[in-house]
Amino acid sequence: MxxxxxxxxxxxxxxxxxxxxxxxxxxxxxxxxxxxxxxxxxxxxxxxxxxxxxxxxxxxxxxxxxxxxxxxxxxxxxxxxxxxxxxxxxxxxxxxxxxxAIPNVVEEGTPPGGEDDYVVLREVGAKPEIENPRDHLELGEGLRAIDVERGAKTSGSRFYYLTGVGALLQLGLLQLAIAQAVEYGFVPTITPALVKPESMEGTGFLGSHASEVYRLEADDLFLVGTSEVPLAAYHSGEILDLAEPARYAGWSSCFRREAGSYGRDTRGIMRVHQFDKVEMFSYCRPEEAHAEHLRLLGWEEEMLAKVEVPYRVIDVAAGDLGTSAARKYDCEAWVPSQGRYREVTSTSNCTTFQGRRLNVRYRDEQGRPQVAATLNGTLATTRWLVPILENHQQPDGSVRVPKALQPYLGGRDVLEPN
CATH class of the missing domain: 1.10.287.40 (Serine-tRNA synthetase, tRNA binding domain)
Incomplete structure (x- = not known):
């Protein structure tokens, strides 16, 4: 608030x-x-x-x-x-x-407007020239990496199995993200997937986004859509030492109802009800939040460079910000089969909005308690498999493995279709 x-x-x-x-x-x-x-x-x-x-x-x-x-x-x-x-x-x-009832106050310089009023800050990497590109699902099925038919049979639409090299790709991607986070001083964390209402409300997900959240009514618990929620609640009611930012990298399964997305991205794994993610989360002093935000964005871009996909960075318009965010940058990867960029990461500066709701504080130079700022940013998630498969595809349906991921796939540099 x-x-x-x-x-x-x-x-x-x-x-x-x-x-x-x-x-x-x-x-x-x-x-x-x-x-x-x-x-x-x-x-x-x-x-x-x-x-x-x-x-x-x-x-x-x-x-x-x-x-x-x-x-x-x-x-x-x-x-x-x-x-x-x-x-x-x-x-x-x-x-x-x-x-x-009032969302966070937007940061000065944030573009005004709605979903289509973002500002492109930069484009990075060359788009591959692929004649008649296969989409990620066709590639994934050819590699026996993605199985949406059995996912739907077992759980319904927007569910899937990752199998064989698909499972290894995701596990490798997330391990690569954790390794990078640890390199930069983040505390690796495996978070709860279920949280109390006050944790969900404290992070701003029970307002305009309540329809996206799965609730277990019998237990009055919520399934998290991001480990941002349990990481924000981790220090609720505490006073921290914030001489330096306190940074965590949360590995979690995430669940989203995708309410209001009927008919959108129903093919493949672009928009699904369950996925895995590594999320960066930072507590810092309010005056450090702007610089910390840019650092989180830089670490996201470093991960995208490691998986060798072209992307662009956009400054999200105020009307497309979440309730808690004062400013948000998205990284969008190039998806050849769609001929456009699609969002794969975002990083938000929530200033003191969540800290005030969750009563997370620190002591200033005079020893007085002050409200801490919080920030979050996606470092890797299941959706990344889409641009990885599509940008590294070859004419015969095989897929080149980015060098950074090869150790997690037994040293293979190419995945051959089955």
């Missing part, structure tokens, strides 16, 4: 952020009103409690006539304090709802 001090001091910045996202500005006024009403309710409660304490101190020294009046007022005050306390509780709940 956003910083109430920013709201009070500079509400116009919050309104401009809502405008850039293409969302309602009225929620800013709702929050200002809820904040004022809560402060008023707290002020009344504290004043009544102070009077109640003063009466308690006067009572032992009071004469009989005064004591009777004090007892009468004490009785009145008891009811008033109880009502004021209930008003504070109600005002707290109203304020919380109003805060949760």
């Amino acid at each position: 956003i910083d109430l001090r920013l709201l009070r001091d500079d509400p116009e910045t919050v309104r401009l952020s809502q405008r850039a996202r293409g969302e309602s500005e009225s929620v800013v006024d709702d929050l200002l009103r809820a904040d004022e009403q809560r402060r008023s309710a707290v002020g009344r409660f504290e004043a009544l409690r102070a009077e109640q304490k003063q009466l308690g101190k006067r009572m032992p020294r009071a004469e009989a006539e005064e004591k009777a009046e004090l007892l009468r007022r004490t009785k009145e005050l008891s009811a008033e304090v109880k009502a004021a306390e209930a008003a504070v509780t109600e005002a707290d709940a109203t304020l919380r709802r109003a805060q949760y």
Whole structure:
């Protein structure tokens, strides 16, 4: 949630952020009103409690006539304090709802607009010249690497099996990602796949993205769509030493309902309900978040270079940001069969939005607790198999193995169709 001090001091910045996202500005006024009403309710409660304490101190020294009046007022005050306390509780709940209705304030320089208003920052790598390219599913089936028919038979649409070299490719890719993360000081982490509602809500996934999340109602738990969620909740309620950023690399299975994507990317493994991913996650001081964001993007690009696929980097427009993100960069790999770039990684600067919800703090130079910033970025995921297979295909249906992945496939440099 956003910083109430920013709201009070500079509400116009919050309104401009809502405008850039293409969302309602009225929620800013709702929050200002809820904040004022809560402060008023707290002020009344504290004043009544102070009077109640003063009466308690006067009572032992009071004469009989005064004591009777004090007892009468004490009785009145008891009811008033109880009502004021209930008003504070109600005002707290109203304020919380109003805060949760506003997404993070976008970072200055973020392109305004919607999904199609991104800005291309750079294109990297030469697109391969492939006549009549096969798509990843045809290649994967030829290699006996991907089996969507049996995935659908077992679990339904948008499920699949990775078999043989397909399984080895994914495991190698994720191990390569973990190895790179460890090289740069990340703590490798295997995270829970199920989290409590407060963990999911704290990271901003139960707002506009709630329809994407699988919920186990009998247990009141949620399946994670990214290890960002358990990694953000890992230090909830704690005060960290952030002399340097605290970085984690989470390996997890991820689950997404893909609500609203009916008919989109139904072929192959581009858009599926279950996949594996290595996610970078960083806690840092707010003033370091911008530079940390660029570092995460650089590490994503380093991984893409290792698997030797052409890609581009885009600056995502404000209206296409998630609830928690103040800014997001996507890396999109070239997919020859589609003749276009497709998103394979993203990295988001969530500033203090998640830290405030999850109460993750650090101590500043004066020893005072301050809210930590959080950032995340995908380092490798199942979807990467799509551009890897397609960009390295050969006319006979075989696929060249990028040099960095060869050790994970028994040293093979080419995968032959079966």
